[in-house]
Amino acid sequence: MPELPEVESIIRQLRKTVPAQSIKKVVGHYKPIVKAPWRTFVAALAGQRIETFSRHGKYMFWQLSSGTTLVVHLRMTGQVMVVARDHSGDAHTHLEIFFANSPQKLIYRDVRKFGHFELIPTPSIPEYLRARKLAPDALVITPAELYQQLQRKKTARLKAALLDQRVIAGLGNIYVDEVLIREKRSPQLPAVQLTAVQVKRLLKTIHKVLAEAIAACGTTLSDYIYGYKLAGEFQLQLRAYGQTGKPCYRCGTKIRKTTIAGRGTHYCPKCQG
DNA sequence: ATGTATGTTGCCAA
DNA sequence: ATTGGCAACATACA
Numbered sequence: 001m002p003e004l005p006e007v008e009s010i011i012r013q014l015r016k017t018v019p020a021q022s023i024k025k026v027v028g029h030y031k032p033i034v035k036a037p038w039r040t041f042v043a044a045l046a047g048q049r050i051e052t053f054s055r056h057g058k059y060m061f062w063q064l065s066s067g068t069t070l071v072v073h074l075r076m077t078g079q080v081m082v083v084a085r086d087h088s089g090d091a092h093t094h095l096e097i098f099f100a101n102s103p104q105k106l107i108y109r110d111v112r113k114f115g116h117f118e119l120i121p122t123p124s125i126p127e128y129l130r131a132r133k134l135a136p137d138a139l140v141i142t143p144a145e146l147y148q149q150l151q152r153k154k155t156a157r158l159k160a161a162l163l164d165q166r167v168i169a170g171l172g173n174i175y176v177d178e179v180l181i182r183e184k185r186s187p188q189l190p191a192v193q194l195t196a197v198q199v200k201r202l203l204k205t206i207h208k209v210l211a212e213a214i215a216a217c218g219t220t221l222s223d224y225i226y227g228y229k230l231a232g233e234f235q236l237q238l239r240a241y242g243q244t245g246k247p248c249y250r251c252g253t254k255i256r257k258t259t260i261a262g263r264g265t266h267y268c269p270k271c272q273g
Numbered sequence: 274a275t276g277t278a279t280g281t282t283g284c285c286a287a
Numbered sequence: 288a289t290t291g292g293c294a295a296c297a298t299a300c301a
Contacts, residue, residue: 058282074280074281075281076281077281110296112295113295114295132283153290154288154289154290155289165281165282172280262291
């Protein structure tokens with residue numbers, strides 16, 4: 001579910017709401033969410049404060065006072081939220097983090113259990129990104145870098161290339177479709193065919209769409225940020241994703257849906273060829 | 274009811 | 288080396 005704008009919205013909310021106190025207790029209801037042995041995880045968190053929250057693409061980094069960082073990836077359905085200490089979780093609540101002297105707790109909920117928590121030394125964050133071959137974040141990457149990555153693609157279509165986190169980090173299925181319809185660019189186009197000038201314009205559109213989505217607190221339905229007073233209102237501005245059969249905002253042609261690289265792809269057959 | 278789709282990513286094999 | 292397919296899991300909806 002969460003792409004760059006959603007993760008950014010969540011991080012901003014966490015900065016405002018996660019207690020500054022040290023962690024008092026960690027409870028696991030479904031421990032495989034955590035990559036480390038459970039005892040190791042509990043020992044690493046106990047007594048630490050979560051000092052900073054940062055993001056690269058869809059990865060979150062929660063920096064602990066001890067010099068360890070918690071890498072959190074929500075995959076499709078992960079949710080983190082701060083709720084009352086006595087809030088009773090449902091069957092999908094897998095982790096609970098309690099703080100000293102705080103009426104609040106931080107919980108992790110994930111219907112599909114794809115998300116995960118990892119423990120790494122804070123100084124090795126760059127190494128972690130390198131090991132995953134993660135491209136620069138979509139808000140940071142330069143036109144030249146994006147062009148270079150797209151040029152390396154032999155046959156991949158633009159849609160598939162933009163979903164590839166080793167090309168540009170942070171875009172997912174929703175925002176790629178939203179960017180391409182605004183750019184009047186076919187998702188089927190071989191990525192390698194874009195010129196440097198076209199890539200520069202494409203990146204501008206990427207920045208614009210992401211900025212608008214962040215301003216709207218993301219797209220995904222209210223529940224992704226359940227517990228917060230944030231709705232995720234970018235869905236009101238969707239022009240392609242989920243709009244199958246509806247008129248294109250630009251020319252009125254009906255939006256079509258197809259499959260590219262295994263992903264549902266929404267596009268205007270007239271504007272986007 | 275049975276099959277299909279769902280925002281992600283890593284692993285597999287062609 | 289690249290790329291597409293599938294699995295990990297649970298739910299909603301034709």
